[in-house]
Amino acid sequence: MLYWDYAAAAPPYEEVVQTMEQIMKLHYANPSSLHKAGMEAGRLVRRAREVCAAAIGVKPEEILFTSGATESNNLAIKGAALQYESRGRHLVTTELEHPSVYESCLQLQQRGWEITFIAPDANGIVNPAAVAAAVRKDTVLVSVMHVNNEIGTVQPLKEIGALVKSANPRTLFHVDGVQGFGKLPVELNVWKADLYSLSPHKVRGPRGAGLLYVKEGVALAPLLTGGSHEEGLRAGTENVPAIVASAKAVRMSGEGRQQLYDQLVPLRDRLLHFLSGIPEFVVNSGEEGAPHIVHFSYPGMKGEVMARKLEELGMAVSTRSACSSRLAEPSRVLLSMGRSAREALGGIRISFGDKHTFEDITALEKALIKAVQDLKIAEGGVNK
Ligand code: PLP
DSSP states (O other), X not given: OEEOBTTTOOOOOHHHHHHHHHHHHHOOSOTTOOSHHHHHHHHHHHHHHHHHHHHHTOOGGGEEEESSHHHHHHIIIIIHHHXXXXXXXXXXXXXXXXXXXXXXXXXXXXTTOEEEEEOOOTTXXXXXXXXXXXXXXXXXXXXXXXXXXXXXXBOOHHHHHHHHHHHOTTSEEEEEOTTTTXXXXXXXXXXXXXXXXXXXXXXXXXSSOEEEEEOTTXXXXXXXXXXXXXXXXXXXXXXXXXXXXXXXXXXXXXXXXXXXXXXXXXXXXXXXXXXXXXXXXXXXXXXXSOTTEEEEEOTTSOHHHHHHHHHHTTEEOBSSOGGGTTOOSOOHHHHHTTOOHHHHHSEEEEEXXXXXXXXXXXXXXXXXXXXXXXXXXXXXXXXX
């Protein structure tokens, strides 16, 4: 089976697996405990914080460990909303966001917050001027993702950050960086980002730890209350093995970013070229997008049916993001780009990483051709 679902979960580095095992066996003590073993666990968490901070060019005190980027996004949005409610009850985000951002905004909307959702253009790119035009005096936060998890488009964060801050300097800017980190440069200062979420398991780290950068001076209301862990912002005993192994993955993928980019772009471009030659497919991602995500639709054919067929042929792919793949509705992201419901139902996401080769792409191309033939026979022609 060839695995094409790196954007959902990337296989961990061998060093990450070893670190997890080693820490679980040797450093199981609670980092809050005052004995030597506890202090050693606490030292490991501190070191991990320094490593993660260095990887994105911030101060260790600005890094918060969570359970994953879903929690980081929830905390950034709801934590800022609750903390700064006296400034207003308005947020701005986009139609492209991951459910952990989108649903957090919808939850606030149900509680009386006003949310402006900005639609992207037909290529899946948000217009910075449209974001800025939505910012008001009472806008507490703007949240825009770096790379879309479904179609891989890259948002113009520099322009968005600059325009948001000139529209209202007090409005916080949150970036969901999950699909960009390890593939594209992270420029928090250039983007003027106040909050930034990162998910180690997308960059060959373990599940169970996430990161949230919180710029010095920005306050958040905690969502988890209890002990004084993470400076009181996130109560709960630290997941030391996942945190330490995450720091390893974040360092390694940050250092290997350019090399991975150079390796993936030719693979992606070859696949894009192939897909554009198949008349049944509509390609939804482009060469300006992230290097690891390719997305196409097969209008009239459900993505799940195509994905199952590809699995029979030895290819593990996704229909969109893993979190939404069980939904029967058309993709919200594709609809927001103006795609038809037929196109938005038939999406396939192929995402890859350093282990893939041109031979793998050749095998995938053959499987795609066979899948179209088989499905056409089975359905008696899907485009009718
Ligand atoms: N944001 C984006 C863009 C994602 O792709 C994902 C996961 O697919 C998340 C947030 C959530 O990350 P996690 O799996 O760490 O909760």
